[in-house]
Every structure is written in structure tokens, then in C-alpha cells.
Amino acid sequence: MINWEPDPERPRWVQLMEVLRTRILEGVYQPRTKIPSLTQLTQEFGVGMNTVRHAVTDLEEQGYVLPVSSLGTFVRPKEGWPKV
Numbered sequence: 001m002i003n004w005e006p007d008p009e010r011p012r013w014v015q016l017m018e019v020l021r022t023r024i025l026e027g028v029y030q031p032r033t034k035i036p037s038l039t040q041l042t043q044e045f046g047v048g049m050n051t052v053r054h055a056v057t058d059l060e061e062q063g064y065v066l067p068v069s070s071l072g073t074f075v076r077p078k079e080g081w082p083k084v
Contacts, residue, residue, distance in 0.1 A: 004045050012047055013054035019045075020055060024064050024075055034072045035065060 004019060006012050020035065029035050036044065041052045056073055059065045063082050067073045 013051045013058070016041075016045055016047060016051060017055035017058045020059055021062070021064060024059075029075050031075050031077045034074050037072060 006015055023029050038049060038052045038056065042049055056065065060067060063080050064076060065073050066076050
């Protein structure tokens, strides 16, 4: 698993998004399972809610996660992931 050592030269939300995407690609967060809540991620990474929200929204736009109202955010099936 990737350690969180933010680079002051890059936006934190981008770095966080990259860590979360790597966790998805490495299987730490499995398809069809829920990722940690926004609150849990703010605590784990020591960043603000807006930073976490921006990172997760970017992952959603890329096709890796899907928010489900009142349930949380889930990893999409691999078939929905972008082709690399």
C-alpha cells in the first residue's frame, strides 16, 4: 500500500486521488465494495473534506467509483474502468 507523503509542489487532491486509484488498481478496494467514507479519508490522510471530496469526484468522473445515495461510494466493476 502507498504511504501518504504529500508533495508540496502538487495539489493534495490530485495526490490523494492517485493514492485511492492505486489502491483500487492493486485490489486494496475491491470492485463492488465500499471505499472508506469521506470522514474516514479526511482522518487517515489529514486533509480537509473539500480535498477528499474533490479526489473522490475525480475518481467518479474517471469511472472508478460510483456514489450511491445514503450508502456511500463503491468501486465500479472492472468493466467500467477506463482503458489504460
